[in-house]
Amino acid sequence: MQSPFNGVRSVALTAAVMLAAATAAYAHHGWSWTEEGFFELRGKITAIYIGNPHATLDVDAEGEVWRVDLAPPSRTIAAGFTEEVAKVGDEVTAIGHRSRDETEKWMKASRIIVNGKTYDVYPDRVPPA
């Protein structure tokens, strides 16, 4: 076989480029993808998911559907927010941090208020009283 490592070299280069691309696009785990300041969203719930890897709400705010990430299910349920306390169509206020990408209708909430009740899914990250 002649000079097989030309192939290997191009594979290594491809892998390096892909790794760089992946690093640049890193987002949506933890809080690094969100803005610093608090953000508040009000709207109607269009979908509720309480489960792994983390709970989410879809919220219609003035015709725009937002994705609201909550905590992992165990933590979300421990905060009192279960499938029983809210339903599609309920008004919700979500307080947390929105995506740094302004084109993205996406936020991660530390507090949500539904039907007059407050649920702090990240109690250590709620706005000061």
Add this chain to the structure above:
Amino acid sequence: MDELLAGIEQLALVRALKASFVAYPIVNALHIMSIGALLTSVWLMDLRVLGAFRSLPYAAFTALLRRTAFAAFAGALVTGSLLFSVRASEYAAMPIFLTKMTLILLAGANFLVFMRRAKGGDEPADGTVTILAVLSLMLWTSVLFAGRFIGFLN
């Protein structure tokens, strides 16, 4: 299709996994373990085909790694299906998920072509096999990257 996906989400096992504090991270960890073993064995096997580690006997080395790769792929398939099942409709609608499935099919097809070419277990002396090995490396690595992106685009 939508009904099938919604039905998967309602299976008793899937509902338990969806809310579990312990099971889901374990399945997730086993998936990572499987894909780590799969990628490692694929890389070593393909590099051997491309002429690396020539001191190691070709037939025995590739046979061992092929068995490892099969076991790892089976593990990745089972754990991946479980991870998929908790939000089946959402994942199935994601372009990045469909990209990953397409890449797996291409990698599988590439493997079948390779096996037809490399009968007998002797050191391949054929340029086509070199191309297939390089394709295999690129496809399986792309599967890994596509899979990782699922977690950041949903």
